[in-house]
Amino acid sequence: MHDVGWKVGGKQGEGIDSTGEIYAIALHRMGYYVFTYRHFMSLIKGGHTNYKIRVADEVVRHHGDLVHVLIAFDQTTIDENWRQLAPGAVVIYDGATFQAHLPDGLQAHLCDVPLTGIAKEAGGAIMKNMVSIGVTAAVHGIDPTAFLPVIQDKFGKKGEAVVQANLEAVRQGYAYYRSHYDVSIPMPPLPQQRSSDHLFISGNQATGFGALDGGCRMLAAYPITPATEIMYWLIEHLPKQGGVVLQAEDEIAAVNMAIGANYAGVPAMTSTSGPGFSLMMEALGLAGMSETPLVIVDVQRSGPSTGLPTKTEQSDLNEALYGTHGEIPRVVLTPRTVEECYRFTADAFALAERYQVPVIVLSDLYMGMSAQSIDRLPREEVTRDRGRRMSDEDLQALAPGAYVRYDDSSPTGISPRSIPGQRNGRYVALGNEHNGIGLEVEEQYIRVAQANKRRRKLAHFAHQSGVSVDGVKDAPFALIGFGSTHGVLEEARAALARQGLTIKHIHLSRVAPFPAEDMMAALAGVERALVVELNQTGQLADLIRKEVGFHDVLSNCLKYDGDPIELREILARAEQVFPTGVLQ
Amino acid sequence: MHDVGWKVGGKQGEGIDSTGEIYAIALHRMGYYVFTYRHFMSLIKGGHTNYKIRVADEVVRHHGDLVHVLIAFDQTTIDENWRQLAPGAVVIYDGATFQAHLPDGLQAHLCDVPLTGIAKEAGGAIMKNMVSIGVTAAVHGIDPTAFLPVIQDKFGKKGEAVVQANLEAVRQGYAYYRSHYDVSIPMPPLPQQRSSDHLFISGNQATGFGALDGGCRMLAAYPITPATEIMYWLIEHLPKQGGVVLQAEDEIAAVNMAIGANYAGVPAMTSTSGPGFSLMMEALGLAGMSETPLVIVDVQRSGPSTGLPTKTEQSDLNEALYGTHGEIPRVVLTPRTVEECYRFTADAFALAERYQVPVIVLSDLYMGMSAQSIDRLPREEVTRDRGRRMSDEDLQALAPGAYVRYDDSSPTGISPRSIPGQRNGRYVALGNEHNGIGLEVEEQYIRVAQANKRRRKLAHFAHQSGVSVDGVKDAPFALIGFGSTHGVLEEARAALARQGLTIKHIHLSRVAPFPAEDMMAALAGVERALVVELNQTGQLADLIRKEVGFHDVLSNCLKYDGDPIELREILARAEQVFPTGVLQ
Amino acid sequence: MSTMKDFKAEKPTWCPGCGDFGVLNAMQRAAVALGLEPEDVVVVSGIGCSGKMSQHFGGYGLHSLHGRSLPTAQAVKLANRNLTVFAAGGDGDGYGIGMGHFIHAIRRNIDITYIVMDNHIYGLTTGQASPTSDVGSQTKTSPRGTVERPIEPLQLALSERCGFVAQAFSGDTKHMAQVIERAVRHRGFSLVNVFSPCVTFNKVNSYEFYKEKLVNLDADPAYDCHDRLAAMRRVAEADNLVVGVVYEDTEQPAYDDAVYGYPEEPLAHLEPRLSDAMYEEILATFR
């Protein structure tokens, strides 16, 4: 793989995001694979923000540790990001705005370009972003006209003049750099084979799309970073399918709405992040007890409490596994990729209906907000199932009132549902312990029968998710992770393998029901495993210990500063944990 | 130990509880040790209810499996309770109300007594309860005048005539039985030594008392069975201490109120049960993040969701341990006895202030609502601590604005608090990640420093709770439990030991911070352990597996039908799990 | 045509004499009068004695969580506009823990009927102060009398321009049935607050208490139930002790009529499948 890292940084409100996005889309359309990452703060204006793009000639799943070209709109951008500069990197700044300085001894080229000046000439100061894209094009030797289509898309509706002015800004930036500097950083070669799809999509978009394709026809949600984008996406697309998005008054309303709609026969979900998820704990139990399908997407952010609302983390694992009082069956999926965001969210509706349980999809800010190039979405792999239902004929065939919604004699624990409106299908869905038709009861034997029925439902759970093993199958060393770290862990495995370590990468894309047998098998013979996760206490490692043991085998690699983990951080920790003799 | 079981049962609303209570208090005052258990339903009138009393000559911690005298106000009472009848038991019923029948072959004496008739003669049908107490006295040979003081207490304010009528009802019941039946069941001998205190107290009362004595001066709560009694108790007693009980609009308000009061320097708590506890998950994180002391009492009931609101369970363990998104330090105490309900709740305030963390006290319906005789409350053992605070002088000694509330350089992680109103002590308490003075920040190094500070606080946690080991210290077999099952597990251990098994009983009175070392030590050398808990999935066993392993050693003994576990249920399971050769 | 029998389920577990029997009866009567089929009615209730309504009314039932009947019921209706959806619960459920949802349900104006069995007490938890308890009420949690002002459900609803605001009394189920019938016919969110005595835990707000005090606005030819500000004044002057339709406004569009893209056919009847063409169309937005 060949790759290059690019970053633009400045103050919130300066258009950093749109600059990055335009550049990313342009590269994507050229045929490159890009992976983007937005760094932003929980305030509206001011505050440092940046947009990182990693460009490669094959699919990349991580934003990369290094920056080869940095566009710095202020000194803060340099201060906050110089550690990532690759040797020989180019740093572009506008000397008319501030006097840039790099730490002593850093091997990088500081290039002063009058970004704002050029922009003003081209038609307005705000186009300094486009100028900087032009400069970048010059550094990489990309023909500036390559940006025309994106500019057209972005500014087309503002008129041809605006389009031309922006293109001119790009051209001028390009020209200025060319005539003043000669450092150039080559782009990776264009990918040979390009998929027919070649999509540029974020985890949140993929989640929305998956929901839509999986049958979701109602989203009830309350705005919260970083999950609101799912709401936006579905607001745009659901109504066309006759679906509806409800902005609820709070997360408690949202999740109960999703339960109500599912009860009434409409696949529905709610999307949220940590604080909202915590507010849903009571309703989670209702879905479990009443056997009502429910899908909750939790796009994790950095906690606890309000925490760092615009930063990433994988620390809601425990709450997803153990939240709510009492005991319910639940499914917790932890997609590893944007493709899995799409597929698992789609599947979640089938699983929720098939098993009549709540399904939680645990994504995170990093995966949710990082737009990236992928080859295609695995539509043909989507599980489609509306679950066991009583047809009108089934119900008619029964004596009046004879339908038993919660039939605890079902060997699988799953008893077919009826839907309000269906004749002879009446029952009560409820959070109280109940008998077959949904009346509150307290008889001990009914309680036990119903509790066992609920538990039985997941005994033979089947879904294309669980444990994946990459690398040397019987390696004595292993990296372990779950969810969005799959990409960086694959890179770490490759790096460690290159260093001579016999290693595998075990990854969980589902944590409940826990794939214990597969995990046992994957861990068999492992002498030392490094469990990499973005939280402070090692929740995944704890889960593995609880489920299959291996207390002496597991070591933690924890990151909880809000930023996504870097490859080098994993490698540094690996060096401490794996036999150092092997690594040089 | 000698003991006798007594039970009265009938329809909700028939005065079953007060009958049981009068009888229990009378016995208690005679000097017996009693343990009571109320069985009731989540509806107001109708529905079967009963009140069980176990009477013994020493402290008992369990309501006992057997009933020697059953007062049955209806056939349902017999149907629901005959399984507990001891051979030769006496069953009292009123043939004028219903024709009682026992299962064929059951060795028990059915005694028809015109309870209502006698009551009417004594002054009114409602006194049938008192008549039945008289009958009981006759069965046991207790002098009916022994009931006078209790009757005086209960009815004194209604006038002497009522007192006399009730006493007369007792006398007549006594006389009737004496003249018609001759089966008698001897009472245990009166205890030799009697403690000077000899208290009759329930877990909920002890919890309220502990809170009061531990310094609680504000309770904010929302009614919920079985926790409301704590509220009642404190409504009666807090105002006398200048304290206040707030009935909040919901549990979210309640817990946030408790946080607000603690922030302002007043020890405050909230008490609830499962559904309310689930609603508190977000605020739990706020307390953790803002380092505000907080005490939450969760009197567990049978879940999930609304579940069985009047039944017991130990199934909120997971939520107490893992609830809330993100990661916070927390203390979870699981009192084993009413004495510990008192002491731990009192201690909870000291621990919350000392470590500036939320402290959860996990009680349950069984312990909370079972009034019982105990010798004394361990007042001298109560931990009293207001935690590290800045005195007015400390603050004055600092330069203006120099006070750093969240000083992350503190080696213990604990940094002294100031209280609003104190000069030069201003700061912001918050759920966002923050710097030393409580301003939102996103710098990675501050985040990590603060997260580590928070985590460090419990590294050297010390409290008189954790792991208790009873029985043969190096036994190869063990019973394990937590919280309210301590009493019955002690009886089980004794029974198994009598059967020749070398066994110990390991019990947890604290689950977080987990006493891993002590647990390791307790489990060392154990070949097989039966983890007894009142839930469906074995949450305690899972916790032990996660913390210390021993996957192959642990077996489950689970009960989740809503009733407290019986001794014989544990023994039956023990027989399956421990080497049968040893047991005969 | 359905009859009363069709709307009966198991024998209710309420205390003999409980006002909620009257509410059940009135709901059943209204359902018959409206010509509904039992399977087309969904009762979504909260937790409380009143919450058992979903089990006692012979339709589909959803016995949700304490305070959450409204969000749940709104979604049921949106999911299937052919259903007649009741939300039902107590004063604690609806005006205590559920207060936020109450106000927002009014704003949203989804076409459901909300029946609050207002007994000024927490019944199921055996007698604590409720948000509608009058100042000074002595209950288990207020042995010395409550000090908070009671919730004013009608006034709050009127303030938020609720399109249908009514009150009824369990002592007059015939009238209540008429009120409920009108509430169901109203398109949009309708509130029916019912004085439904708790004979076990509230000895003050009894049948007698209300019989003496209530004024029936429906019987007052001079009362104009279309003047919102006048309604507020009248309710205030009568110290809330009125029954009948207090206010009706038929002009405001219901949510389901106003929201973009909401289909004519019940959502629950549509097969939730994305066509290949639509899938491709969406895919193109990611290229």
Next chain:
Amino acid sequence: MSTMKDFKAEKPTWCPGCGDFGVLNAMQRAAVALGLEPEDVVVVSGIGCSGKMSQHFGGYGLHSLHGRSLPTAQAVKLANRNLTVFAAGGDGDGYGIGMGHFIHAIRRNIDITYIVMDNHIYGLTTGQASPTSDVGSQTKTSPRGTVERPIEPLQLALSERCGFVAQAFSGDTKHMAQVIERAVRHRGFSLVNVFSPCVTFNKVNSYEFYKEKLVNLDADPAYDCHDRLAAMRRVAEADNLVVGVVYEDTEQPAYDDAVYGYPEEPLAHLEPRLSDAMYEEILATFR
């Protein structure tokens, strides 16, 4: 005597021009006018741009959870009656997720001042519909316009007999300071709803918009702020576009004055110790 400087903290992070600067300024002015010491003021805020008030106002601060400023603030006040306690937050925070607490705080009538920075938008989450958004508002979550009726904060408060109901505007901080001063002086719960423009995400409800439309009731000698029903009518007729003290009722006792056993001395100053005698007295009840 404290001065403005004493109530300043770090430089606010709001967008230049944000209405919340005006609110901060008015609160500071009011604090000075009231002769408060910074350490005796606690600002409890929710989450939102407005929620940063607790960090920007130079007193003690408690930046609580989204929607939970009111329960938290009420407890702070009860814990220490010597403190001047503000609850502060946004329209989403207070009237969306926090609606239930809002109504109940009014009922409870604890002596705090609630300041809502009402910008008709969710600011911090970058521009979604808020409960006070006017019908038809186009936002990120309502690209085709909202269909829900907006919350009527003043009417709701008046319905619940809130003892002090006022409105102010960030474009006139001098007047706002006076209103806040009166609100603080009022014993009991006081509401000050502030039109505080979000210059970044709400281009409709701008300074100009309000400047044109607002009527100042304080400047109207004919207006009687002690007639509740008249106030409701006036607010309705003016379509809520008034500023000034809309209503004040000084007769209702505040919670802390009414609740049994509540001590004169701040609870926070009492040593929470149970005397041996009292312990024994309680013990006796268990014998």
